[in-house]
Amino acid sequence: MNAPVNASVNGPVNASPGIPADPPGGRKAVAVWGIGVAVYFVAVIFRTSLGVAGLDAADRFHVNASALASFSLLQLLVYAGMQIPVGLMVDRLGTKKVLTLGAVLFTVGQLGFALSPSYGTALAARALLGCGDAMTFISVLRLGTRWFPARRGPLMAQLAGLVGMAGNLVSTLVLAPVLHGVGWTAAFAGSAAAGLVVLVPLVLFLRDHPEGYGPAPRTAGASGGFVRRQIRESWAEPGTRLGLWVHFTTQFPAMVFLLLWGMPFLVEAQGLSRTTAGGLLTLVVASNMALGLVYGQIVGRRRSARIPLALGTIGLTALLWAAVLGYPGDRVPMWLLVALCLVLGGCGPASMIGFDFARPANPAERQGTASGITNMGGFIASMTTLLSVGILLDATGDNYRIAFSTVFVLEAVGVLSILRLRPLALARERERGARATVPGPATPRPGPSSTTADGAPTGSRRTA
Numbered sequence: 001m002n003a004p005v006n007a008s009v010n011g012p013v014n015a016s017p018g019i020p021a022d023p024p025g026g027r028k029a030v031a032v033w034g035i036g037v038a039v040y041f042v043a044v045i046f047r048t049s050l051g052v053a054g055l056d057a058a059d060r061f062h063v064n065a066s067a068l069a070s071f072s073l074l075q076l077l078v079y080a081g082m083q084i085p086v087g088l089m090v091d092r093l094g095t096k097k098v099l100t101l102g103a104v105l106f107t108v109g110q111l112g113f114a115l116s117p118s119y120g121t122a123l124a125a126r127a128l129l130g131c132g133d134a135m136t137f138i139s140v141l142r143l144g145t146r147w148f149p150a151r152r153g154p155l156m157a158q159l160a161g162l163v164g165m166a167g168n169l170v171s172t173l174v175l176a177p178v179l180h181g182v183g184w185t186a187a188f189a190g191s192a193a194a195g196l197v198v199l200v201p202l203v204l205f206l207r208d209h210p211e212g213y214g215p216a217p218r219t220a221g222a223s224g225g226f227v228r229r230q231i232r233e234s235w236a237e238p239g240t241r242l243g244l245w246v247h248f249t250t251q252f253p254a255m256v257f258l259l260l261w262g263m264p265f266l267v268e269a270q271g272l273s274r275t276t277a278g279g280l281l282t283l284v285v286a287s288n289m290a291l292g293l294v295y296g297q298i299v300g301r302r303r304s305a306r307i308p309l310a311l312g313t314i315g316l317t318a319l320l321w322a323a324v325l326g327y328p329g330d331r332v333p334m335w336l337l338v339a340l341c342l343v344l345g346g347c348g349p350a351s352m353i354g355f356d357f358a359r360p361a362n363p364a365e366r367q368g369t370a371s372g373i374t375n376m377g378g379f380i381a382s383m384t385t386l387l388s389v390g391i392l393l394d395a396t397g398d399n400y401r402i403a404f405s406t407v408f409v410l411e412a413v414g415v416l417s418i419l420r421l422r423p424l425a426l427a428r429e430r431e432r433g434a435r436a437t438v439p440g441p442a443t444p445r446p447g448p449s450s451t452t453a454d455g456a457p458t459g460s461r462r463t464a
Contacts, residue, residue, distance in 0.1 A: 022149040023213050029147035033156070035198075035206045036095065036136075036143045037163045039103050042194045043136040044167030045175070046110045046129055047075070049191065051168075051259050052176040052278065053184075055267070060184060061119040065264075065398070069390030072260045073383055074123055075130035080379035082134035087372025088227055091365060094208040095139045095146070102135025103202060107195025114188030137164070138371045141355060145367050146209040151300065153359055157352050158296030165288040165348060168258060172282045176274075230369040238425035239361025243374035245421060246310050247354035249414025251378030253317050253407055254347035256385045258284060261404075269400040270331055280341050287345020295349035299356055306353050307422055311415065313350035316343050318411050325401045351378050360429060381410050 023029065050057060050071055058068050089098050109129025116122035137160070144156035179187040234240050257265075258281060266277035298305050320340045324332050354374045362370040385406055392403035 022151075023147050023210055025148045025152065029210070032205070032207055033140070033143050033147055035201050036099060036140045037160055038198045039099055039202055040136040040140045040160060041163050041167045042198050043102070043106050043133045044164040045170050045191065045194065046106050047133050048168045048171040048259060049110070049175055049188065050075075050126070051263065051281070052171055053179055054260055054263055056179060056184060057122075061122060063119060065393040066387075066390040067119065069260060069386050070123065071126050073386050073390075075126045075133075076259075076379050076383040076386065078127050078130035079134045080376050080383060082131055083138070083372035083376040083379070084231060084369065085372075086135050086138050087369040088230055089135075090138055090142050090368030090372075091230060092226065095142050096202070096206050096208055098135050099139045099206065100199070100202055102132040102139070103195055103199045105129070105132025105135070107132070107192055107199070110195065111189055111192040114185050114192060138368055138375060141371050142368050143208075145359065145364065146213065150360075154299040154352075154356050155296040157355050157359075158292045158299075158349060161348055161352050162289050162292040165285050165292065169282060169285045169289075172278055172285060176278055230366055231373075234358075234362055234366050234370040234373055237358075237361040237370070238421055238428055239357045240370045240373055242418065242421040242425040243354035243356075243358035243361075243370075244377040245354075245414055245417040246357060246377070247351045247374050248377030248381045249314055249411055249418060250310055250347050250353070251351035252347075252381035252385050252410060253321065254284060254288070254344040255378065255382045256389065256407075257281075257344055259382070260386060261389050265400050265404070266337070268398065270337065280337060283338065283341040284344045287342045288348045289345075291346045292349040292352070295346075295352065299353060303356075306356055307418070310350050310353050310418070313343075313346045314411055314415060317347060318408060320344075321404065321407050325404055354378075357425060360432065361425070381414070385410060 054068060057063075057071065058065075061067075063070075086098065106129050109125050109127075109132060112125030112128060113122055116125050140160045141157060144160065145153060148156050175187060175191060178190070181187075182190075256262075262281055262284075263274070263277050266272045266280055267274060270277075272280075295309060298309065320336075320343045324336055324340050327333075327336065354377065355371060358370040358374040359367065388406040389403040392406070393400070396402050
């Protein structure tokens with residue numbers, strides 16, 4: 001009979017070597033996961049708060065478009081640069097320690113941004129905020145894989161993204177009017193209190209994994225070359241690289257629009273009021289939340305839908321941007337702007353598909369590192385576009401048609417990379433799924449069902 005793997009009596013054991021039993025899920029899992037998601041929710045509020053305050057920040061710090069873009073660019077640069085280190089930290093230290101450090105850092109960063117007297121100190125505050133923000137999402141993904149069965153992975157990832165977009169909605173609907181009502185310092189300092197609110201249950205109640213379902217203990221020599229080995233083995237998997245490019249190509253159009261350039265484009269180029277522009281930004285978020293549930297259900301039930309969903313979202317986004325930027329009049333009609341915002345709402349859910357390629361390609365002990373590599377994709381694309389748009393706006397006298405055309409360049413690069421990696425990644429998934437269905441040396445009676453990389457059930461076992 002197979003020996004237990006890091007389990008107590010009646011705890012999980014392997015059905016065959018390398019195939020761990022699924023976590024149980026249940027109400028306790030939802031409660032613990034909910035604490036992690038609450039931390040991510042607050043992090044997204046802080047991350048996107050500049051999106052509704054871009055014009056106010058330009059006036060407060062007396063900066064042009066390029067300098068304004070530097071706020072978001074630096075924040076995203078820190079975020080993207082931290083993804084692999086954070087993934088390694090999560091794999092090595094556990095979720096709770098990393099999330100706690102992240103909550104402290106993004107709270108201090110938001111408070112520092114509120115009190116910054118100059119452009120330089122404000123930049124430093126946003127960098128600190130980006131560092132803390134970087135520690136949240138990968139941690140939440142890790143909680144999902146540690147507390148819920150594998151078949152729930154796509155849905156839990158989409159739900160986490162949905163809650164994040166709810167944080168974006170709070171920025172748009174709550175922070176924007178508060179900012180214009182009470183002023184810069186009071187609005188940003190007041191919002192920083194939310195970081196303290198989520199820090200308390202995080203410290204008191206969050207656990208890395210259910211009892212008996214922890215990772216296998218490392219052997220004596222396992223610590224040597226840990227960082228190098230984790231990165232090398234994660235990157236060697238085609239599914240990890242495919243996940244990165246899916247995330248790269250799908251996420252950035254909506255992020256750039258929501259994080260910084262959507263409000264100036266709608267107000268300055270389209271002549272809309274801030275209220276109307278804010279409503280359109282809200283529409284992007286609402287569309288994202290609705291489509292997140294749909295994408296999660298589709299991918300959870302039909303793994304074959306991942307690539308069509310991702311490429312379909314990319315193509316539709318490119319089509320709508322082309323229609324908006326190529327419209328012959330000076331002002332784009334409202335119906336076309338509404339259509340653009342509805343389509344941009346699909347970018348976030350489509351980007352989550354990237355994790356659905358990286359997750360089955362890597363074992364549990366590499367999930368953090370693989371997720372970090374994948375998550376870098378969209379933020380690298382977002383940084384590139386944020387900077388390019390700002391530079392082109394300054395160079396062309398605020399010609400948004402030219403500036404936003406950079407979207408098509410990055411989408412073309414991403415689509416070519418997805419098509420190149422897709423056959424190899426899917427072939428490896430099928431091979432892994434076939435190996436997972438081969439029984440181990442002993443076959444105790446079946447317990448709760450698990451899933452393979454392709455979503456097919458496999459028998460996970462417990463001791464009698």
